[in-house]
Amino acid sequence: MKKWNLVLSLLVALCVMFFAIRYNVNNSTSTSPSTCTVRYTSVKGNIQLHTIVYFFFNSHAKKGEIILDGEIYNQDLFISNLHRKISFQYHMDMNNISLTSEQYEKMNEDDTDDVNLKDHLSPFYLVNHKSTNISIQKQGPNAYIFYEGPIPLFYCLTK
Structure with missing residues (x-):
């Protein structure tokens, strides 16, 4: 037995x-990841944004979240912490994803003024109910490139 x-x-x-x-x-x-982690750096003038961007897609609900976690510098001097959560809806057509922000939330640790972000992030990341179109191109079993128009934004590795 x-x-x-x-x-x-x-x-x-x-x-x-x-x-x-x-x-x-x-x-x-x-053709699209369910989660994705990206290191993103943007420099405009003396202001530098260094952040990790976490994408979460729920394919059944057609919703997702983006978490921005990083720091802002002015000529290599620390200015502030960035910690934001953006909830969004999305529609996928082939390799194109249309995202619309639903709720933009500044977390407790975030002491970054939005003025410092406007040159580094599109309004989608800063304002409720803004849309953006992203194309996703698969680059192997665990890698994707996110494009906004012809410009590559992120190289994304899934877990």
Whole structure:
């Protein structure tokens, strides 16, 4: 009886592993990532933005979140912390994604004035109900390039 339980347990474990591998393979062939982490640096004049951008896409709800976590510098002198969350809706057509911001939230740790961000980020990241169009091009099993028009914005590695 114990051998039968052991065999049954191993069979169930193998089935679960097979399902998990198949699920992962099916998702990895998708044209868009479900999560993505990007290091982003922008320099305009003396002001520098150094941030990590976290993208989260929920394909069933057609919603997502972007988290910006970084710092602002003026000529290499620290100015402020940046920590924002942008909730959005999206529509996907082939490799093009149309994003519309729903809620823009400045987190407690964020002491950055929006004036310092206007030259570095589009209004989509700074104002509620703003739209942007992003094209996504797959670059292998775990990599994507995000474009806004012809300009590449991010090289994205998924986890």
